[in-house]
Amino acid sequence: MLAPALDLPLSRKQLRSVARATARINVWHGAVRSGKTVASLLAFLLAVAEAPPSGLIIICGRSLQTIERNVLEALADPALFGPVAAGQVRHTRGATTAVILGRTVHLIGAADSRAEGRLRGLTAYLAYVDEATLLPEAFWVQLLARLSVDGAQLLATTNPDGPRHWLKAGYLDRAADLNLRAWHFSLHDNPSLSPAYVRSLHAEYTGLWRRRMIDGAWVIAEGSIYDCWDEQQHVVDELPPMVRHWLGVDYGTSNPFSAILLGLGEDGRLYACAEWRYDSRQKRRQMTDAQYSAAVRGWLDGLQVEPEWTFLDPSAASFLAQLWEDGHPGVARAANSVVDGIRSTSTALAAGRLLVHRSCEGLLSELPGYVWDPAGTAAGEDRPLKVNDHSCDALRYVVHSTAAEWRHLIPDLIPEEVSADAAA
Template sequence: MLGGNRLVVHRVDLRSWRIRLDDNPSLSAAYIDALRAEYVGLWRRRMIGGTWVIAEGAVYDMFDEQRHVVDELPPMRRYWVAIDYGTANQFSAILYGLGANDRLYAVNEWRPNSWATHRQMTDAQLSRAVSAWLDEQQVVPEWTFIDPSATSFSTQLWTDRHPVVALANNEVLDGIHSVSTALGSGLLRVHHSCRGLLDELPGYAWPEEATALGEYKPIRCHDHSCDGLRYVIHSTAHVWRQVSDVLKDSG
């Protein structure tokens, strides 16, 4: 704070503790095992692991880093790209693949950092950058799914002869249901390099006030990679739904 002409800095002594369920000596092993079996995803991290993360109101409360995040990828049989377009807002492009093991994977992600460079990219620059990123991955996707409202960027991609551009199915609740099905069945995995998506997933939540009124629209903040996830998973549901039930019990 300012004191006269002097800048006075006050040190704040903060400490944090993380108490896990196992740390409670009054609970029996049988009771702890029962709770472990009950909670999954974000609720498990919060109630069992003692990590303070958003759980109540989380859209994908079944998301579990230990289960859904992988360090290695199998050979891929098919590839798709999902793009959530933004110039002033965050731009997100994610490469998805259908593995030889019939699971879906978020393979790699490209997000320009306009805050660091202090400049916005034009549609033409973004299109060239996406093409260069795909060249680095040595991948030609079957489809590129993009938000239907991003008409100027779709036109730029078509002009640049980008691999087949399709307007994504942007039904929000139906798309969220498709992603929830893919996560809950164990069908969907995310490679650890997709940092933008992994940073967004735990905080993707329903607004409490709107939900109380029966309005189910996720909070529109830090959701760009999550939107892209919804585009590609819902738009390709006809491809993967036939295997999701088989994988549900295999974990």
């Protein structure tokens, strides 16, 4: 048995889930840092050790990078798996295979529906799926079809999503009709967390995110996206001295163009310091990429600010090229995972660590009306209503794209563990 080699305390629920993970489909779901990933990985190690020599083993995730971070690094961590990790998990970063307990394991990223084609022709015995709700349904269906030999198993872990998500409606809710076992974990099911850390996580999330990430509930996204937004609390008339600056840009031609300057103040808070916005419909004149580039440069020169990075709407390829041609420093495509970006922004707002200067009129007009799209909710998707969201998008781009930069600089914020749940 591998379990006695672990130094990490395991809860009764974790041990029970490992022992009972004998169904064709086994799913660990629930709150962040709730211990579900450690339990699922321990079950996976046991299944690898018992797999027949000819059985194909695969690990699937949103991307190769998330598989490396959430699965392989966790499996190789001596603090989690003790002697089991010593030399038993070997992987070269970027390679599409790993060696686990002497077995070759194939790694498959599934960022979109086209990834389903990578499974065609495979016959697998064992599959582990990381962050299952982030994978396309077509990929999941094809993966199950590939697990066609006697005794084949799928093990998966995920944070909750909306109650109409395909995984919840099509599988978890139909467990009685399928060869499926599922275990729900809340934050309090992880015995290795300190009370202080649990309190910090409770304080970090609010509204929808608290229900999903702390309670582990599959709840609907409805109403205001930033339900913690309070103009009296979050709007300031004066700015402290800034130690760093970044810029987020949502590009528009017929739609408004918005640039939000984000600063990190000496007081350890983030500030939407200033906004440049152009609405061609109101002005009755569209601007070219070159004109936008010159206007943004003139605006920044007037502020006497040189942002370290400018994060641009990834779809604005022509404007990106124009900024590069004009020598605008530090231009990059923004991290554009919408829900993750909203979560980063919501976390900072809820903690009182993201404030907005009163001069950002476009952003202030959009934030109260930034709401979830009911049509998306009906389809089982979390997505904002695409109306009057241009400055909100620019803010999301720059806040989320710089998360790795500002989270460790703000001691009151706990590093986000949503996608790094494997450390639980």
